[in-house]
Amino acid sequence: MTFETPEHLIRRFKVLDAPEVDFFLPKNKNGPLGKSTLEQDNDEIKAKLPKLFTPLKIHKNLEINNRIGVSPMCTYSADNKGSKKGEATKFHEIHYGGFSSRGPGLIIVEAASVVPNGRTSPEDLGIWNDDQALLLKPIVDFAHSQGVKIGIQIAHAGRKSSGVAIPEHLQKGISSALEGWSDKKGPDGVFAPSPVAYDENNSYVEPQEIPTSEIKDYVKAFGDAAKRAYDISGFDFVEIHGAHGYLISTFLSSTSNKRSDEYGGSFENRIRFLLEIIDEVKSENHPTFVRLSADELAPNDPESWKIEDSIKLSDHLVNHGVEVLDLSSGGINSKAERRKTNQGFQTQYAKAIKDHVGDKLLIATVGKILEAKFANDVLENDDADIILAGKPFLKNPGLVSSWADELGVRIQLARQYEWPFHPPPWNLD
Structure with missing residues (x-):
């Protein structure tokens, strides 16, 4: 007697291979991860979903499955030797793959420097050559195999470059003896x-x-x-790093910009560098994100960048076609105030700018957002459009699932992880 599997069960149980990666990976048959399992095309059902778990269309070519994103966080793990400087390693594939397989709406890969001497530390990622971009492609491909959108933050650290890697708990410039360049003059300094x-x-x-x-x-x-990020790596978007005392940030602020040419002095001159970069980066096929320190947290410095400046800048970002403004704070110099650490301490800046720009610009907020209800309330109140989380994802890569449970929403999980939580029925007929 021979045993033959019925055709309808073959169709049901055949394991399909995810086409985005070059190794065997079971395809998630029920759609992209992190998306509510409720029927999204039914407006009545969709209206009952917490806004945190509704999709968001960012650009004609980009829609995310939920409003939760992984904030860019330097890991100081790139190669720092010879011709491989700034290159991603297997660590980065594992690190970002762990997030991708848990279904955030989007991931922003850590800052990658646009030139060698623009890295925060010798262990920072770079994207100044094609080889670096190619090594980022497996990270992107795996995210796409899970239905997750992924971008990368492009940066130049300016006067904060050539520092010791932050895990050493020191903020200090380092010399060529430690692979740095603080001791160099001329074009490599x-x-x-x-x-x-x-x-x-x-x-x-x-x-x-x-x-x-x-x-x-x-x-x-x-x-x-x-x-390179688009054509070689395959990223869905880029984020321009204009925050935390990095190069663009120091052009914006009178505290650090003492120039007398067309890039210094007046507000319009100080924002010129950022706007020129936006125009250079802008792509018809991809959305552009900008990260900004909404306020430099230096109230005793009358020249520091303040929330009123960010509100004024937001109009220019709209006019230059930016889709998402990602708001943080601080970082301009060592005299700035320590950040307050109450939950959602930076949402006040998101609200101030969102109230000003309305639907003309999507706003992402970040900063100690720890609870799903709090995150959802920020969105329901129209204070922001996207919730980014950094440390909460490091502590709990399954943050999206935890927040879904907290709000009573069932989301699509990776097939490798779903079956223990939602076992299939025993009756297969």
């Missing part, structure tokens, strides 16, 4: 809009001022990095 050091304790070197004639080279470097 540390650059900023003005020769104003990050702090007054000689922890960071006084940067060289970028000549006006070379600013377009920096703008082009951002554009080239974005092109």
Whole structure:
């Protein structure tokens, strides 16, 4: 007697291979991860869903399955030797793969420098050459195999470059003896809009001022990095890092920008560098994100960048076609106030800008958002459109599932993980 599996069971149980990756990976047959299992096309059912678990259309080519994203967080694990400087390793594939397999709406990969001497530390990622971009492709491919959208933050650390990796618990510039470049002068050294050091304790070197004639080279470097991110790595979007005292941030702030040319002085001049980068990076086929320190948290410095400046800038971002403004705070210098750590301490900035721009610009907020109800309330109140989380994802890569449970929503899980939580029926007829 021979045993033959009925045709309808063959169709039901045949394991399909995910086409996005070059190894065997079972395809998630029930759709992208992190999406509510309720019928999304039914408006009545969709209206009952917590907003946190509703899809969001960011761009004509990009829709995310829920409103939860992984915030960019440096891991200081890139290769730092020879021709491989700035290259991603297997660690990055494992690290981001762990997030992808749990179904966030989007992931923003940590800051990747657009030039070698723009890294925060020698162990930062780079995307100034094609080899680096190619090594990021497996991260993107795996995310796509799970139905997750993924972008990368492109950056230049400016006067905060060539620092020791933060896990060493020191904020300090380092020399070539430790693979840094703080001791170098000329084109391979540390650059900023003005020769104003990050702090007054000689922890960071006084940067060289970028000549006006070379600013377009920096703008082009951002554009080239974005092109690699799209054409080689396959990312869905890029985020321009304009926060935390990095290069763009120091152009924006009068605290660090003492220039007298067309890139310094007036508000319009100080935002020029960022707007030129946006225009260079902007792609018809991909959305553009910008991360900004909404307020530099330096109330005793009348020249510091404040929330009122960010509100004013938001109109320019709309006019230059930015889709998402990702709001953080602080980082301009060592005298800035320590950040307050109550839950959602930065949502006040998101609300202020969202109230101003309305639907013309999507707003992402981040900063100690720990509970699903709190996150959902921020969205339901129209204070923001996207919730980003950093440390909560490091502590709990299954944060999306935890928040879904908290709000009573069932979401699509990876088939490798779903069956213990939702066992199939024993009757297979």
